Structure formats: structure tokens, C-alpha cells
Amino acid sequence: MKYPARIVAALTCAIAFAAGAHAQDAKHYRFAHDQQLNSGYSVAYDLFSAKLKELSKGTMLIDQFPGAQLGQEPQLLQLVKSGDLDFAIVSSANTSTISPQAGVMSLHFLFRNEAHVVKALADPKVIEAIKTMIDETAQGLHVIATGSQGVRNIYSKKEVHKVDDVKGMKIRVQATATEDTMFPAYGAQTVHMPFGSVYTSLQTGVVEAAENSVNVYLINRHYEVAPVLSITEHEANNALLFISDKLWQSLSAEQKQWVTTAAAEVSAKEPAKAFDLERAAATKLKSIGVKIVTDVDKSGFTAIADPYLDKLAKELGTHADKIKTLIRAIN
Template structure:
């Protein structure tokens, strides 16, 4: 009899363990940058908080380094419901919602503190979420992030806007970039991020632009050893959830997801700028030429008149987001 009780008790424990295992669900969170970047900071913040809130029932599996595709492909996979979550640059988001290009307006943000405050501002988040809901299908914005600000790198020092004249530079494929860099006198070239290293190496382009830590971890300094701190554009990103998953979550699970994503909106940008400073110090110690006396006024003299013009041309959502960001003290 006692043996039978033990068997029944063991069976009950196994059944409970199996039921608990079935309650745990894994979700894919993808991004195209390696670990030790702002994107992986976002992934960790989100994964840890969601696990905590769901008591371990919602587990995030991260896929960094473009394992599941580069950003334009990731967007399509999220829209199709083949990936659950992704963090995507606002510039690449413009491929499915052109008004997202407002986040790439040059010198829209005054400084580091302005970027951090804007990315955490609930009004900015609400405006971005509404923009995507009204202009794209298959996905929703749940958070905002940043990888600092963007700079120009190549083999030539950039001290003022005149140094860009005639230069072939790889830029993100947005109307904003295709307007601003020619206004500076440069020639724009589009290509996937994964092709930038080889294109710099072979001379297909003379320069590219991105955040300092992205430049470091992707080893672009090997083929473009001069980094000029132009700070021309915030390196912003949006965190997405697929509509397919969103519609299948309970009200409680949706709240967990939104709360976890808010960890990214409120904490990731500051950590990204810390990574930028650490990366700059490391690059200098490695012998990379860092030009930190760029005459930004020569750039803003060209860029400022375009702020209202480009935002207005992009559309009403873009104009509202621009005005919200500029109003933040």
C-alpha cells in the first residue's frame, strides 16, 4: 500500500512538472547588432523584466548579430508573425512607415541628455505607436531605444561640412538621408549594413556613418580608421511585437509585455551612451584617429532649415513627433 502511495505521489509530481513546463513559452527577440551593444542591453532589460513579471512563464530567446536577418528582413518577419519581437532602427522602420524618418532628422536632438529624455517621454512613445498603428500593418511599437548618436568614419578627417564635398558615403535608405547628405555636398550610397565593411575595404564607398560602439564591435575601424564626431543624427530604434502574438496574449500578458518594454524606453538609452564613451576610449587606445573638433555649426547652418520642411513633407505624424521632441527641455 505504501509503495502504491509513493508511486501515485511521484506521478502527481511528474504531472505537475510537465504542466508547468507546458505553461512556459519561449519567444524570439531579434536584432542585427552583436552582443555588447545598445540592442543587447535592450534585449536583456526586456527579457529579465518579462521573466520576473510572468513568474518565468514568458521567456525571451535573443537572436543577435543578424542571425535571423538584417533589419529590413526582420521587419517583414515580425509583420508576418514569424518573429515575436525585434528592435529596429527608426531609419530602417521608414521602409515600412516613411514617416518614421522623422527620427533621423539631422540635429533634431540638442545633445545626449535630450536624446535620453525624448526616448523616455510617454508622449513621444504614444505618438510613435500611433504612427505605426495607422501607417503599417502586422506589428506594434512597444518601446523605444537608442544606440547614441551617429558619426562619420572613413580614411579622411572631417572637420567641417566642406570636407564632405563629393564624398561617397553609405547612408540609411531614408528620404531624410537622401536629402541631407547631398545638401552637405556628399553622394549617398545605399546598402545593407552587413555589406558596409567590404564596401569600405574595396572603395565602393569612402565613408559610412553610425554610432561609436557599432563602429567598434563590427570592426569597421579596420578599413575606416578615422572617426569624426559629427553627432549629426540620433541613432534611435523602435521595439516591435508582431500583431499575431499581440492578439494571442491575455490582457495580463499584454500588460507584462508593455511594462517590460518600458524598461527599455526608460533605461536603455543612458546605458547606450555609456557604451559609446567606453568604445571611444578603447578606439583611441587602439590608435584610431578620433576627430573631436568638428565644426558642427557648419553642419547645422545647412541642416536647420530642413527640420520643419522635411517633417512637413513626411506627414502629420512626423510633424507632431518633431514638435514633441523639440519641446522637451
């Protein structure tokens, strides 16, 4: 059947109006981090944004700003606190710049292995304890999920086979009380700097080594200036997903539930995917000739680190001590 032109025009206008109204209903939010795409952080974004879009029927859309486009992690935290950024995923270590007790997640050898990391970061009691820690020690933001970028290893121009090999070594570390205690305990010298400065500092010799996960080492091309990766696995590379309090308070009860459910998807699925990226990265690094030292004797490191677990957790505070105890109890 052929409709009159005026009816076709009216229908076209109605469809266009409905589409426009739907587009107006959709709201965009900003999600930032300091890593490249194909990182654990971008995986967290993919999971969170897809689930939130599904639950909200396209009314809550998340735009990603990777690669420190909006700032390094300490700056991102300040932007979230002020309400100028909606969401950010940040390492638990850098979170200690606004909540020192978050340094508990950086305790060396707190986690026994990959399975322990994945299970702990999805544990409801651990997640609730972390949320409470932030709510009671920082203002302007809330933790809604946990994440991972694997575990951290040392990279340099020299091989590390045992703890004696790091004595006197200038290592760029994250600026936490935990790092500033542990690396000197091994005999190393700690140096702080923004992540974005690590490549040049390794290149120029300002530092002799740095430490991070395998995939971060790969995608940021740090192997070009530090071609030896020693698998020390001294620390879990944990992350926390934040929402600004300003945004949280503006959401309806239903929207808050959508955000909470989408965030749970990150805690449940992202850590395992992050470790998959770690394995793929190691394969890629080997294929391009990077030296990976797998026979690191960790016993010397753990002998030094173990006595600090309880001591540092207690010194950091009651929240930190509770989180440490909950994580250690997970089998």
C-alpha cells in the same frame, strides 16, 4: 524519518510531473536584431526579457537572435508584419521602409545632446505619438518601446573637421528620404546598402565612408577598414521595439499588460545604458590606436541642416511633424 520506497517514488513522480507541467506552461518567443551582443539592441533584449520573465513568473520567455541571424532590418520588419517573428528592435531609419514618416527620427540635429535623446525617448507623449504613427501607417505590427544606440558619426580613412571635408565623399547611409536630402545638402554622395555589406564596401572602396554610433563602429570592427572616426554627432541613432500583431492579438489582457510594462522598462532605461556603451567603446578604440577626431566644427553642418527640420517634417506628414514638434519642445 525514512519513508517507504513506494512513497518516495510517488513523491518523485509528483515533483517531476509538476516540473514538467510548469515547463509546458512556459512559452518561448523570438526577439531578433541585426547587431552583435554588447550593443544597445542586446541591452534592450536583456531588459525586456528579464522583466517579462519576472512579471509572467517564467511563463513568457524570450530567445534572442542577434547579428542578423534572421535577416537585416528591412527583412525583420517584414517577418514581424507577417507574424513569423514575435519581436524585433529596428532603427527608426529602417522603419521608414514600412512607414516613411518614421524618417522624422533621423532628422539631422533634431536632438541637442545626449540628455535630450534620453529624455525624449522616455517621454510618454513622444512614445504615444510614435505608436500612433505606426498603427495608422503600417499593418501587422505595433511599436511597444523606444531605444537608442547613441548618436551617429562619420568614419573613413580621412579626417572630417568641417562640412567642406565631406564634399564629394561617397558615404553609405540608411535608405531614408531624410538621409538622401541631408548628405547631398552637405555636398556628399549617398550610397545605400544593407548594414552587413558596409565592412566589405569600405574595404574595397565602393564607399569612402559610413556613419554610425561609436559602439556599432567598434563591435562590427569597421575601424579595421575605416580607421578615422570623426565625432559629427549629426543624428540620433534611434530604435523602435516591435511586436507582431498576430502575437499581440493572441495574448490575454494580463499578458498584454506584462508585455507593455516590460517594454516600458526598455524606454526608461536602455537609452542611458546605450550612451554608457558609447563612452566605453570610445575608450577601447583609443586604446587600440584608432584616430578619433573630436574637434569637428559642427556649425557648418547645423547651418545647412536647421532649415530642413521643419521643411522635411512637414513633407513627411502630420505624424512626423507632430513627433518633431514634441521632441523639440523637450527641455
